[in-house]
Amino acid sequence: MNIAVFGTGYVGLVTGACLANLGHKVHCVDIDERKIKQLQEGIISFFEPGLVELVAKNVNRGRLLFTADAQSAIQSAEAIFNCVGTPSQESGSADLRHVFAVAQTVARTAQGYKLLINKSTVPPGTAQQCASLIQETNPSSEVEVASNPEFLAEGKAVHDFTHPDKIVFGAKTMKAYALLRRIYTGRARTYIPILETDWETAEMIKYANNSFLAAKISFVNELANICERVGADVKMVTQAMGLDYRINPRFLNPGIGYGGSCFPKDVRALIHTAKEKGYDAALLREVDLLNERQKKKLLLKVKDRFGLALHGHRFTIWGASFKPQTSDIRESPALVLIKELLEHGAEVSVFDPVAQGEVRNVFGTTLQYASSLAESVVGSSAVILATEWDEFRNVNFAELGRTMKHKIVFDGRNIYEPEMVKEDGFEYVGVGRK
Ligand SMILES: NC(=O)c1ccc[n+]([C@@H]2O[C@H](COP(=O)([O-])OP(=O)(O)OC[C@H]3O[C@@H](n4cnc5c(N)ncnc54)[C@H](O)[C@@H]3O)[C@@H](O)[C@H]2O)c1
Incomplete structure (x- = not known):
């Protein structure tokens, strides 16, 4: 099938490459002409494991093309995926202007029957x-x-x-469901559940999913904060909880809050949508609030240890992306930490395996950008682990400590065992650890 995909960000490019890999002919469109030129040259502006290879394979087979010419992509397509961004606005509502711009372009250009498929995360009512x-x-x-x-x-x-665990289709006609099934035929054959529903339910499912996971994280963070006060170890508490088949162990790791381009904005958008309909989503408001508070958790611990003014101290931040295996730093808790440390007069050195460039775009010359773990800790008063990249799991603290001013690790993701770090001569500060 001929398919057009609007937006070549994380979702659009992955969707385009994976649909091409299923055998479809896919035109990926973006209004950012620089991005399209880079993609035509084989350059992807973000890090996503396996994507470079998948894009190259399907470009070579002539099934994946990149263009800024929206009209010709629409004319040749039977189905058009809308994968543009839906960022948060000041009020917390989702900014839908890009989604509507694509709908208008398609309305003006398309001749005959075509299906415009919203893949972007949009509030219930947007398809209508x-x-x-x-x-x-x-x-x-x-x-x-x-x-x-x-x-x-x-x-x-x-x-x-x-x-995927599931594929959700929200539509109004049998013709639309049938076309969606044809697009995913290769996938459906592998017995992935397909749920066919109306527009609003499909749109709501996405918000329900993300809000639940965000709530799970804020819930365990809350438990961690209580554990610290009662002398319990949250790691054991959540391990035990995860063994309850009704709970499931995933997303039960306490830390310094969730970030990224989805959870924070989707929770806020759902709160806003509920408010527009006259409902106060109190639980979700708390989830968002607790997360913002948790992002500053380690800063409070740093201040407890070093005092309110941090002049004369250099801190090492390990990990800047909002989670491992991505270069995405949108709403990353690490950025909040860096900003606060700088505001308190500290020097900051940062090391992230892939997101250094992205951090430099935000902080410029106000930070030091280390090119290795060893370089990152020289003269440092403490290591603050913000993102649990594998690179940070097996470090030789005894060796690294030799060049540090003070031997302290603030473990924002609870990846180290306190006893082992202490054996290497380090003070350990985790989240909710005994
Ligand atoms: N990033 C994720 O992990 C993820 C996961 C699931 C769903 N989503 C949702 O998918 C959507 C896209 O997210 P993303 O992270 O890929 O965004 P992104 O910001 O990485 O990419 C959006 C792209 O859309 C392009 N664009 C904007 N207006 C356009 C237009 N009129 N025509 C063509 N291109 C246009 C932008 O130039 C940009 O390249 C959002 O609604 C997001 O909530 C994201």
Whole structure:
């Protein structure tokens, strides 16, 4: 099938490459012409494991093309995926202008029946708004709208797209469901559950998923904070909880809060959507609030240890991306820590295996950018682990400590065992650890 994909970010590029790999001919479109030029040259502006290889393979087979020419991509396509960004606005609501811009372009250009599939995360009611907008823009348009939310996680996006737990189709007609099934035929054959529903339910499923996971994280962070006060070890507490089949061990790791381009904005968008409908989503408001508080948790511990003014101290931040295996630093807790440390007069040295460039774009020359673990700790008063990259798991603290001013590790993701770190002569400070 000929398919157009609008937006070549994390979701659009993965969707385009994976659909091409299923045998479809895919035109990926972006308004960012620089991005398209780079993609035509084989350059991907972000790090996502396995994506470079998948893109190259399908470009070589002539099934994956990149273009800034939206009109020709729409004309040749039977189905058009809308994968543009839906960032948070000041009020917390999702900014839908890019989603609507694509709908209008499709309405103006498309001839005959085509399916516009919203894959971006959008509040319930957006498919209906897109359908109305298409009719207003071009009353004779035969474009139909569908919702097909994406559940991939950065860092394993290619795997998640090809092995999803479920595929959700929100549509209004049998014709739309049938077309969606044809697009995913290769996947459906591998017995992945497909849920066919209406627009609003499909849109709501995505928010329900992300909000639940965010709530799970804020819940364990809350437990960690209580554990610290009662002398319990949260790692053992959550391990035991995870063994309860009703709970499941995943997303039960306390730390310094969730970040990224999805959880924070999706929780806020759902709170906002509920508010618009006259409902106060109190639990979700707390989830968001607790997460913002948790991002500053380690800073409080640093201040407890070193005092309020941090002049004369250099701190080493390990990991800047919002989680391992991605270069994405959007809403990363590490950025909050860096900013606060600088504001308190400290010097900061940062080391991230892939996101150094992204951090430099935000902080410029106000930080030191180390090119190795060893370089990152020279003269440092403490290591602060913000992101649990594998590179940080097996470090020789005894060796690293030789060049440090003080031997302290603040473990924002609880990846070290306190006893082992102490054997290497380090003070250990974790989250909710005994
Ligand atoms: N990143 C994730 O892990 C993830 C997972 C599931 C769902 N989502 C959702 O998918 C959507 C996209 O997220 P992302 O992280 O890929 O965003 P992104 O910011 O990485 O990419 C969005 C792309 O859309 C392009 N764009 C904007 N307007 C356009 C237009 N009119 N025509 C063509 N291209 C246009 C931008 O230039 C950009 O390249 C969001 O709604 C997000 O919530 C993201």
